[in-house]
Amino acid sequence: MPRDTLTADRIVHAAIELLDDEGLDGLNMRSLAQRLGSAATAVYWHIKTKDELVRLAGDAIWYEIEQPDLDATDWRTAAAVQAAGMHAMLTRHPWLGQAFGSHLMHGPGQARHDDLSLAIYEKAGFTAADADRAAATVLTFVLGNALGPAAEVSLKRRLGKNGADAEQLMTEAMTRAVETAQQYPRLRERLGTPAASQYIAAPDNTFEFGLQSILDGFEARLTADRTSRRE
Structure with missing residues (x-):
């Protein structure tokens, strides 16, 4: 995408989508430029730093x-x-x-x-x-x-990074948490409810x-x- 077709608004919108998908750690100018079909240097013509991009993206969503x-x-x-x-x-x-x-x-x-x-x-x-x-x-x-x-x-x-099964890891952690909760009377009582698997x-x-x-x-x-x- 040529530099002159980019706008700050388009960059911020794409940054919000990237942040939603990957979180703060996943936001970088290279990934953002790929999403825009542009070069990272073209993005920098409009928004100079990652910190400024996060600020602009964070402010834009308040309008929702x-x-x-x-x-x-x-x-x-x-x-x-x-x-x-x-x-x-x-x-x-x-x-x-x-x-x-x-x-x-x-x-x-x-x-x-x-x-x-x-x-x-x-x-x-x-x-x-x-x-x-x-x-x-x-x-x-x-x-x-x-x-x-x-x-x-x-x-x-x-x-889920490095191919781990996030759901399985969380299920195992929940099982251990339920075992711990059995030691406490009020938590133990709630483990008998339909929401037992999600008592935390x-x-x-x-x-x-x-x-x-x-x-x-x-x-x-x-x-x-x-x-x-x-x-």
């Missing part, structure tokens, strides 16, 4: 998150929609959580999301400082819940349960604050 219209919905519905959208995005792109710990991540996509988060919690009735805390609480919760699926993808990729994984609807519990807490705090101001 649905941004609810605050004029058309209540704050709690908006908060739930935005949090669920972020969780889905992080699940689709498990490398982003890893990138937060190894790259300087910033850009207009993330800023757009963060600004709406603050608007949601200000609409709820929080002061500016407490809106910051509320947004940070939900962000941390969503990141934590997305960590498990992301870690599983990364683990399977690592275990988060139960179904854990994300929804946790998010609604956080929003319940926010609502209770706001109600208590309003009551105290009236007294």
Whole structure:
């Protein structure tokens, strides 16, 4: 592909696909250029470093998150929609959580999301400082819940290198984990349930349960604050 047919947007889109397939460790300019049908030197004309490419790719995927219209919905519905959208995005792109710990991540996509988060919690009735805390609480919760699926993808990729059977290795590890769990009463009791083979994984609807519990807490705090101001 001639250099003048490349654009930064096309490169970033291809980088996202490569990151989804291979993770951060699999991203390099040579592999990216092959995916684009170009030479690595042509990619460098548009994006100078791998770190910059990761930052741009990481920021682009924030635009995938649905941004609810605050004029058309209540704050709690908006908060739930935005949090669920972020969780889905992080699940689709498990490398982003890893990138937060190894790259300087910033850009207009993330800023757009963060600004709406603050608007949601200000609409709820929080002061500016407490809106910051509320947004940070939900962000941390969503990141934590997305960590498990992301870690599983990364683990399977690592275990599968050099021709190893990742599924078999994980099955063997699960068997040993179940044997260990038998020594503890509450875990042993749960091993008799239909989900026994996956007892280490988060139960179904854990994300929804946790998010609604956080929003319940926010609502209770706001109600208590309003009551105290009236007294």
